[in-house]
Amino acid sequence: MNHAFKILQLKAKQQVYTLLSGHSLSKLYGEGYDFAELREYQIGDDIRKINWTITAKQGKPYIKELHANRELSVVVATLMDGSLYFAQENEKQTKMIQTAMLIAYATQYHGDLFTGIGYSSHPTISTSPTKQLFSIEHFLKTLYTLPLLGTSLEQQSSINQLFKRLQKASLLFILGDFLEEVDLSLLAQKHEVIAVIIRHREEQSPQKLKEVILENPKDNRHIHTYFSQKSIHRYLKKQEAHDKKLQEHFARYQIRSIKIFTDEEPIEKLLTLF
Numbered sequence: 001m002n003h004a005f006k007i008l009q010l011k012a013k014q015q016v017y018t019l020l021s022g023h024s025l026s027k028l029y030g031e032g033y034d035f036a037e038l039r040e041y042q043i044g045d046d047i048r049k050i051n052w053t054i055t056a057k058q059g060k061p062y063i064k065e066l067h068a069n070r071e072l073s074v075v076v077a078t079l080m081d082g083s084l085y086f087a088q089e090n091e092k093q094t095k096m097i098q099t100a101m102l103i104a105y106a107t108q109y110h111g112d113l114f115t116g117i118g119y120s121s122h123p124t125i126s127t128s129p130t131k132q133l134f135s136i137e138h139f140l141k142t143l144y145t146l147p148l149l150g151t152s153l154e155q156q157s158s159i160n161q162l163f164k165r166l167q168k169a170s171l172l173f174i175l176g177d178f179l180e181e182v183d184l185s186l187l188a189q190k191h192e193v194i195a196v197i198i199r200h201r202e203e204q205s206p207q208k209l210k211e212v213i214l215e216n217p218k219d220n221r222h223i224h225t226y227f228s229q230k231s232i233h234r235y236l237k238k239q240e241a242h243d244k245k246l247q248e249h250f251a252r253y254q255i256r257s258i259k260i261f262t263d264e265e266p267i268e269k270l271l272t273l274f
Contacts, residue, residue: 002141002144002145004094005097005141005144005145008094008097008098008101008144009101009137009140011098012098012101012102012105013105015102015267016102016105016106016109017105017109019267019271038051038054038062038063038064038167038169038189038190039062039063040060040061040062040063041055041060041061041062041063045063046063049063049064050062050063051063051064051189053185053189054186054189054190057185057186058186064189064190071112071113072107072110072112072113072171073112073113073115073129073168073169073170073171074103074107074112074113074114074115074170074171074173075114075115075116075117075166075170075171075172075173075191076100076103076104076114076115076116076117076173076175077116077117077118077119077162077172077173077174077175078096078100078117078118078119078143078174078175078176079119079153079155079158079159079174079175079176079177080093080096080118080119080120080143080146080148080153080176081120081121081148081151081152081153081218082148082149082150082151082152082216082217082218082219083177083179083217083218084096084148084177084198084217085148085149085217086200086202086203086217087200087202090148090149091200091262092177092198092199092200092262093144093146093148094144094262095198095260095261095262095266096143096175096176096198097140097143097144098266099175099196099198099260099266099270100116100140100143100173100175101140102266102267102270103173103270104116104136104139104140105136106270108131108133108136111131112131113129113130113131114127114129114130114131114136115127115128115129115130115166115170116136116139116140116143117162117165118139118142118143118146119153119155119158119161119162120146120148120151120153121151121152121153122146122151124161125139125142125143125146126139127139148217149217149220150217150218150219150220151218152218152219155176155180155182156180156182156183159174159182159183159184159187160186162187163186163187163190166187166190166191169190169191169192170191170192171191171192171194172187172191172192172193172194173194173196174187174193174194174195174196175196175198176195176196176197176198177197177198177199177203178195178197178246179203179242181242181245181246182246182249183249184249184250184253184255185249185252185253188253188254188255189253193253193255193256194255194256194257194258194273195250195255195256195257195258196257196258196260197257197258197259197260198260198262199259199260199261199262200261200262201261201262201263203239204239204261206232206235206236207232211224211225213225256273258270258272258273
């Protein structure tokens, strides 16, 4: 087994079994929360159960049915492509897997159902709802070793697939760098969604580099440019506008979010949720 991956596993297990042992994921749900099954309207259904937001977006009527909360369904969905490569290494990919590990081990520790879904330009990687440690760790290891450099993911298409795939209302963690504009509104109508933003520190505070050759990690194109203080100012202005719009979207649909930098410990940010 990959030595670096094994170290991540041991560290994550130790943190979950010590720091998270008294923190149940079910506490993330609001008071009185019931699971909901979302399905297409059928003749004879009570029209008062129609969810008009989803109906308008899908173009056909959907209803939401509530039932008793007996077992927590936790889903971790990752959005992965070449953008996880930044600076010299794929630190963002490693930090994403480390974060997914903590959530997965916490789910398994509390006896809840874990589902992992990894979206990339490769075929979708997934595990069926499970409590088995072997299945969870196989999923995580596959994500960890996934070659991403030179790949690009159509994120909104993946999010739309995720909405159709998940039938049971769940505690849904979506992990990505969220550098593209995404719409999570449909998912938020059906699930409790938590966006986990993985960023490199220098993506937020780039340094003046002067004349450089930049490589696009999504398609390996090289760009000769002069990265001056003026360029940094323009970059930061666009990024601030993007992140502001992202947070407004989250607030509108009651999506909680945390941002984890590659030089931070994910456990500290997750503890703020639990």
